[in-house]
Amino acid sequence: MNISYCLKPRSKRRLEPFKPDQPLPFGQLRTDHMFMMDFDGHEWYNVKIVPYCDINVAPGAIALHYGQAYFEGAKAFMHPDGEIYTFRLDKNAERANFSGEILCMPQVPIDVQIKAIHALIDVDRNWFPIQDGASLYIRPFMFGTSDSLGVHPSECYRYMCILSPSGPYYATGFTKPIRLLITQKFHRAVSGGTGAAKAAGNYAASLRAGQFAKKFGASQVLYLDAENRYIEEAGAMNHFHITKDGTVYIPEFTDTILKSITSISMIELLPKIGFKVIQKRIELNEFIEGIKKGEIVEAGGFGTAAVVSPVGEYVFEDGTILKVGNGDIGEMTKKIYKTYTNIQYGRAEAPEGWLKKVERIFQG
Numbered sequence: 058m059n060i061s062y063c064l065k066p067r068s069k070r071r072l073e074p075f076k077p078d079q080p081l082p083f084g085q086l087r088t089d090h091m092f093m094m095d096f097d098g099h100e101w102y103n104v105k106i107v108p109y110c111d112i113n114v115a116p117g118a119i120a121l122h123y124g125q126a127y128f129e130g131a132k133a134f135m136h137p138d139g140e141i142y143t144f145r146l147d148k149n150a151e152r153a154n155f156s157g158e159i160l161c162m163p164q165v166p167i168d169v170q171i172k173a174i175h176a177l178i179d180v181d182r183n184w185f186p187i188q189d190g191a192s193l194y195i196r197p198f199m200f201g202t203s204d205s206l207g208v209h210p211s212e213c214y215r216y217m218c219i220l221s222p223s224g225p226y227y228a229t230g231f232t233k234p235i236r237l238l239i240t241q242k243f244h245r246a247v248s249g250g251t252g253a254a255k256a257a258g259n260y261a262a263s264l265r266a267g268q269f270a271k272k273f274g275a276s277q278v279l280y281l282d283a284e285n286r287y288i289e290e291a292g293a294m295n296h297f298h299i300t301k302d303g304t305v306y307i308p309e310f311t312d313t314i315l316k317s318i319t320s321i322s323m324i325e326l327l328p329k330i331g332f333k334v335i336q337k338r339i340e341l342n343e344f345i346e347g348i349k350k351g352e353i354v355e356a357g358g359f360g361t362a363a364v365v366s367p368v369g370e371y372v373f374e375d376g377t378i379l380k381v382g383n384g385d386i387g388e389m390t391k392k393i394y395k396t397y398t399n400i401q402y403g404r405a406e407a408p409e410g411w412l413k414k415v416e417r418i419f420q421g
């Protein structure tokens with residue numbers, strides 16, 4: 058598939074590398090260009106990289122009414138050699154297609170997704186934030202564009218990708234553990250639904266819970282299964298906890314949990330640095346008991362945007378606080394964070410296939 062380029066005039070494009078002198082927010086900045094292509098019910102066409110701008114969508118577009126849309130979240134890192142590398146983008150591309158299947162949307166070949174995203178990063182490479190801890194956040198997405206009010210899958214779609222030079226997801230970064238709210242009031246997903254997909258609607262449905270959590274000084278809700286028995290997710294992250302013997306527990310990937318690329322990477326990586334990893338359904342009651350007895354000493358969330366976010370305490374709706382360990386960032390979580398980010402930033406050797414260099418193809 059050939060990509061056509063319609064770029065901002067060179068004089069207006071960023072020519073100097075982007076060197077922010079302020080801490081970078083997450084997801085606010087954009088680069089100069091975006092990738093897009095359309096699906097007409099049979100094939101993808103109109104494949105292009107164009108200046109970042111508003112887009113025309115029919116007011117009756119299926120995505121606007123019935124939420125037939127998904128997105129992905131990946132990152133690219135600049136290595137000491139000055140080159141840009143995407144991290145496990147093939148896994149994001151596979152998951153995009155999985156979401157497409159769940160939402161009755163067309164597939165996009167993995168190689169097409171990777172080629173498109175690498176081409177876009179290449180064009181906007183001077184937007185790469187040269188700042189400690191910063192990265193280029195990659196946001197591919199697809200939505201149904203057919204102008205039709207019947208509830209059925211859209212016939213036509215648009216697939217796009219935008220980029221955001223970003224700092225840490227939580228303003229406090231890795232320096233301050235977050236608090237999660239344990240509540241039975243909200244649920245993220247039910248079996249047979251869309252919980253394992255990165256469906257846009259899952260996030261719309263989570264907004265009310267997020268606002269509720271804020272009332273308790275919590276960053277997010279610790280989502281439980283529909284019967285309030287098992288731990289599922291930590292807001293927009295997979296949840297993990299660590300016992301004092303160095304075992305990392307991650308909830309089993311059921312059809313109500315997003316199969317986090319950070320988690321699957323940890324499952325592969327952590328045994329190599331001395332941790333045992335167990336995936337199973339985690340009973341909330343046992344989890345609480347484990348913390349109270351001092352057997353569970355660290356906890357947190359895994360996710361692309363949030364990387365490794367330590368949880369210092371859980372709060373219940375009656376205001377009771379449950380501290381994990383002494384509430385600070387534990388040594389094991391620190392080791393996990395350091396090992397993982399060293400790989401992402403090219404300071405340590407990555408397992409085969411995890412990083413892919415963005416080649417310099419665009420000559421403009």
Ligand code: PLP
Nearest residue numbers: 293294295315317318319360361
């Ligand atoms: N769970 C949810 C609900 C998410 O939104 C995310 C974020 O992408 C994750 C888990 C973490 O997944 P990943 O590590 O692939 O970013």
Ligand code: COI
Nearest residue numbers: 130131293360361362363
């Ligand atoms: C990610 O971690 O990439 C996410 O998609 C989380 C989010 C910002 C919704």
